[in-house]
Amino acid sequence: MELRCQQADLDQALHLVSRAVARRSTLPILSNVLLDATESALRLTATNLEIALSVSLPAEVRETGQLSVRADVFTDFVGSLPRQDVLLSAPSGTTDLRVTCGTSKARIPGIPAEDFPTIARIGDQPPTALVDTQALRDAVSQVVFAAATDDSRPVLSGVLLEFRGDELTLAAADGFRLSVRTLALQQPAATDLAIIVPAKALAELARVAGESEEALQLLVTPNRSQLLARSGRLEFLSRLIDGTFPEFRQIIPRQWKTRVTVDREAFLAAARRAKIFAQSNNEVVKLQFVPGDSELDPGSMVVSAHAADAGDAEDVLPARVEGPQATIAFNGRYLTDVLSVTKAAEITIEMTSSNAAGVFRPVGDETFLHVVMPMVIGTA
Structure with missing residues (x-):
């Protein structure tokens, strides 16, 4: 095997495939990256038997061939090289990889490609x-x-x-x-x-x-x-x-008795503050939905947490509340998780009772919903 490629291309490809290298394995080959030099490209492959990653990069291939070498050593050495052409070669009859870039040279012992796990590829098959x-x-x-x-x-x-x-x-x-x-x-x-x-x-x-x-x-x-x-x-x-x-x-509730719509970012900030205190009380964060008494006062949502040793916190957020007043409690981490991954400006929470699952829906986005089981309010 003998080829020439750009250091930047090789470095980027190695960092990508290295994510699939087994960190702790009794099989040395799983700590390696496979180099496969074809007529016009170099393909790098790594696997931990759970996932596999392959990346192709352009190369001037003078002699095709395959070889696997330790991923960490090869990646670190290539990353230290200047942004110049890199010459990779493996003399016939050996399993040593020779790396040359400018005035720098290295020899990295390898393992025959035949020992590397066979990795399925899409090839010309039509995708699902x-x-x-x-x-x-x-x-x-x-x-x-x-x-x-x-x-x-x-x-x-x-x-x-x-x-x-x-x-x-x-x-x-x-x-x-x-x-x-x-x-x-x-x-x-x-x-x-x-x-x-x-x-x-x-x-x-x-x-x-x-x-x-x-x-x-x-x-x-x-x-x-x-x-x-x-x-x-x-x-x-x-x-x-x-x-x-x-x-x-079948898990998603089909009906609700109380629904509240609130600003997502304000809710997220309040949930994060409540979570500081909830950590000492099984992560219990309580939500109270209070309907308003007029169109000018649509209602509010109270976000609170209490712990005997840490104290308590409370945020009152303006909200549009439909249905009767209600209270429900959730794991604080579950609240911040779902509020962090939604992008809508507002989010709705639908509930039937304090002991039934709550449904979170971003306003204006029907492609996403999140269902959370409540916690026992009596512990709050």
Whole structure:
């Protein structure tokens, strides 16, 4: 193998694929990055067996070939080089990678490419769906935080991706809250199906693909065990979680008795202040909805928290309250989580009773909703 490429291109590609390198593994090969020199490009690939990342970069290839080397050493050395041409070569019959840039040289021992895991690629296969990269990135940010962080119920540690016609629905739940977001596909899905992607993997896909301006191609393998994604020179692979996601639409309350509309930023600021005191009382933040007595006084929302050892805090926010006066309590972190990922100027909260789930909806945006189970007010 022998090729020449730009240091900036190589450095950027290495930092991208390094996100998939296994940090702690008993298999040395998973700490490596695979170099695959084809006729006109260099492809770098890394995997931890949960996800895989591949990036192609332009290169002047004099001799094709493959080799894997330690990702950390190779990445750090390339990052230290000046922005000049980098010559990579592996003499025939050896597994050593030679790196030359200006007056700098290095030799990095490698492992034969045959030992590197086989990574599936989209190739010429028609994708299952085509989605705007930035739209998917925004959608993922609004649901992934609601996934469970433990593996006691594996399906809840993932995010449901449901393809139906020209619409993609993402849903995540951890048993205490549910986040649902829909977005339009750029073309109808090849088939209607539902898959569960590990939350961490989906967040990683959104992070790395967000740097591309090209549409994101998504392909579910025929056995529905892997999700492949491609955008420009980047390719991504994730294993899928086997199981059945809960019927989340049945969890969403269909009616409400009290509904309040409030400024989102003011609510977020008040929730953050209340959370300071709620930390000493199981994170309980109480919301009181007080209807107004005229059109000039539509009502208010009181955000409060109390703890015997920390003290108490209270914010009174102007709000439009529909229905009778009501009180409900939520985990303060759950409040700040959902208020942080919505972009609307106002948000509505719908509830039926203090012991039933509350529904959060951004005003003017019907593509997103969030359901939260309440906490026992008696502890507040």
